[in-house]
Amino acid sequence: MLFDRIVRPAMYRLAYHDPEVVHERTVTLLSRAGTALRPITKAYRTNDPTTVLGLTFPNKIGLAAGMDKNGRALHAWPALGFGFVEVGTVTRHPQPGNPKPRLFSLPATDGVINRMGFNNDGAQALADRLAAHGKPVVPLGISIGKSKVTPLDEAVEDYRYSLRTLHPHADYFAINVSSPNTPGLRALQDKSALAELLAELRKTGTELGGNTPLLVKVAPDLTDDALAELLEVCLEHGVAGIIATNTTLSREGIAPAEAALASEAGGLSGRPLTNRSAEVVRFVHEKTGGKLPIIGVGGILGPDDARRMLDAGASLVQIYTGFALHGPGLVRRVGRGLAAR
Numbered sequence: 001m002l003f004d005r006i007v008r009p010a011m012y013r014l015a016y017h018d019p020e021v022v023h024e025r026t027v028t029l030l031s032r033a034g035t036a037l038r039p040i041t042k043a044y045r046t047n048d049p050t051t052v053l054g055l056t057f058p059n060k061i062g063l064a065a066g067m068d069k070n071g072r073a074l075h076a077w078p079a080l081g082f083g084f085v086e087v088g089t090v091t092r093h094p095q096p097g098n099p100k101p102r103l104f105s106l107p108a109t110d111g112v113i114n115r116m117g118f119n120n121d122g123a124q125a126l127a128d129r130l131a132a133h134g135k136p137v138v139p140l141g142i143s144i145g146k147s148k149v150t151p152l153d154e155a156v157e158d159y160r161y162s163l164r165t166l167h168p169h170a171d172y173f174a175i176n177v178s179s180p181n182t183p184g185l186r187a188l189q190d191k192s193a194l195a196e197l198l199a200e201l202r203k204t205g206t207e208l209g210g211n212t213p214l215l216v217k218v219a220p221d222l223t224d225d226a227l228a229e230l231l232e233v234c235l236e237h238g239v240a241g242i243i244a245t246n247t248t249l250s251r252e253g254i255a256p257a258e259a260a261l262a263s264e265a266g267g268l269s270g271r272p273l274t275n276r277s278a279e280v281v282r283f284v285h286e287k288t289g290g291k292l293p294i295i296g297v298g299g300i301l302g303p304d305d306a307r308r309m310l311d312a313g314a315s316l317v318q319i320y321t322g323f324a325l326h327g328p329g330l331v332r333r334v335g336r337g338l339a340a341r
Contacts, residue, residue, distance in 0.1 A: 003327035012105075019105040019112070023067075023324070030073035037079035044081035044328055046335030052293050052315045053213045053240055055139045055171055059083035060310070061335045064297050064320035065143035065174060065217075069120045071129050074136040081331035085136055086318065087126065088143030089176045092161040094122035095148055098181065104264055105325070108255035110301055111270030112321045114247065117181045118145050123162040130169040142166050143174040143217070145182065152184045155193075156200050163201055167208050175201065178219035178246040180267045186219060191229050198237035213240030220245035220276045220298065224283065231287050241293040243318075244280040248273055270321040274299030278312045285313025301326070303337025310338070 015021035030037075048059040062084040063077050071087040078085070097119025104113040120126075123144070144162040146155045163173060175197070177188035188194060194216075201214055216239055218230060234242065247267025254262050254272065277298030284294055296314030300306050301322040309317050322330045 003329055007327060008325070018101070019324075020100065020103040023103065027068055027073050030076035033073075033076055035075075037076050041079045044079065044332045046081060046083075046332065046339050048083075048335065048339035050315070053172055053215075055084075055213075057083045057139055057316065059335050060316045060338055061306070061331055062086060062141070062295065062316055062318040063323070064318035065089055065141075065176070066114075066116070067320050067323065071126050074130075074133070074140070078136055078138045080328040081335055082138065083335070084139040084141065084171075084316070086141035086143055086174060088120065088174070089118050089145040089179065090120045090123050090126050090142065090162060090166070091118050091145050091147040092123055092158045093147040093149060094125065095119060102266070104261050104266075106254065106258045106261055106270070107325065108257045109253065109271060110321075110325060111254070111268055111272050112324065113261060113264050113266045113268050115181045115264070115266030117148065118179065123165040127165045127169060130166075135169060135171075139171040140169065141172045141174055141215075142170040143176050145176040145179060146185055146188070148182055152187060155188060156197050159197060160200060160204050163204050164208065167205070167210060167212060170212055172213040172215055172240070173201075174243055175214060175216045176246070178217050180219070180247060180249050189219065189222065189226070189230055191233055194230060194233045195237065198233065198239060202238055215239065215241040215243050215295065217243040217246055218280065218284075220248045220273060220280055221250065222280075227280070227283060228287055231284060231292070234292065235288065239292065241295065241315075242284050243295045243297060244284055244314075245273065245277045245298045247298075248276065250276075269298065270325070271299050271301060274301070274305055278305075278308050281309055281314050282312040300334065301330070303334050306334045306338055307341065310341075 046059045065086045098117035251262040294314045296309035297318035
């Protein structure tokens, strides 16, 4: 309540109500905090260990990709209660992303619209940062995607480059083929394109001498038939798990007071995704007979939302929009709510 009533309004006033400025300042502050955050670790951390993907997670709550694209604040997130961290989405080539403004906060909706466009420093820069500063004390996932300048028919090599470059540092890779903000990217969810991509990434992983899990992140806007086809490809090519879901192109659930923002291009996240993400998690779990571990993400704004994700078949959950809108207290509430199950 303190964060919602005092801290967040103050942050937005100081940033002239620009959500991207708030985001950037938050990550910068956390990147500089370093060990200064250790005293608060006990207040936010939840000990609720679980083993998924062959990895041990101190709790089931992860930071979703998008918050810390370039891995600048990796040692801060565990202090705020996260049991794992996913960085990126990172691309082979550094890129500025889409023109600003490209991030829109919808507090009445409890949501966010973004069309960031994979703005990041590139795979090599992330690898250099990880080599210099090390990994966090919790499992690290790295989300990789296609560079905007790369033609769709050359996308496989883009992903392979990032996989090779970052392979020494990742505990798992998230294959992002579902962002709505890179032209043509979602076409990689089609059966033949995805089969080619996964076959090459599995081959590359084997050549590198490791068995780092590969997970595919799916869109919430797929039909059941399209999602079922995607899952067949994932099972056929030995994918280790599914991340469900990315942001949506739908505008259902936007509060009337914020209807004017519905015309903004980009993916919608937060409360409008709560039910749909859980539906996709349940579909994946049932369709695969529980063979694929699932990370549930989308619209988790409280312990009940997270519990519904786990009940639907998820093994882990991730938070981004809820953290951005409500602060680290949400991580603590969700973590302790799940630990009390």
